[in-house]
Amino acid sequence: MFRALRALTLWFALLGSAVAFGVAVLVTWSVVGRAIWLEPIQGDVELTQMGIALAISLGIPWCQLKGANIIVDFFTQRLPAPTIRRLDGIGTLLLAATYALLAWRTSVGAFSVHEAYESTMILGLPMWWSYAALAPGLGLACLIALVQTAMHFAQRPLAALEGGAA
Secondary structure, three states, X not given: OHHHHHHHHHHHHHHHHHHHHHHHHHHHHHHHHHHHOOOOOOOHHHHHHHHHHHHHHHHHHHHHXXXXXXXXXXXXXXXXXXXXXXXXXXXXXXXXXXXXXXXXXXXXXXXXXXHOOOEOOOOOOEOHHHHHHHXXXXXXXXHHHHHHHHHXXXXXXXXXXXXXXX
C-alpha cells in the first residue's frame, strides 16, 4: 500500500510541477508579448490563477508525505520520543481533518458554481473546473495524513511510508 501511495503522490507532484512550468511559460510569453508586440495573452491572469491553484493542490500530498510542513518544536524538543510521536500523531490528525474539510468544501463549491453557470470574465471558462480540480490533491493529502497518524500512534517509523528503510 505504501508503494502505491508514494507512486500516486509522486505523479500528482510531477503533474503539479508540469502545470506550474506551463503557467511560467504562459506568463513569460504574455509579458514578452506585451513588451514587444503590445499584445498580451488574453485571459493570462485567469489561467495563471487556475493553474497555480491546481499546481499547489497537486503538490500538497508530496509535501505531506515527506513531512515538509513547518514544525514548531521549541516547547516539545526535550520531551520523550513517545510523547513527541503522540503529539505528531495529533498534529497529522488535525491536518487530515483540515484537508478533508477543504476537499469537501471545494467539491461542494464545484457543484454550486456549476449549477450557477459561473464562468471566468475574459475567456468564459467554467469556474467549476477550477474548484473540482483542487479536490483530488486535497483528498490524497488527507489520506497520507491519516496513514501518518496511524503510524505515529503505533510508534512505527515514517520511513516505510516515505520510501526509506523501515
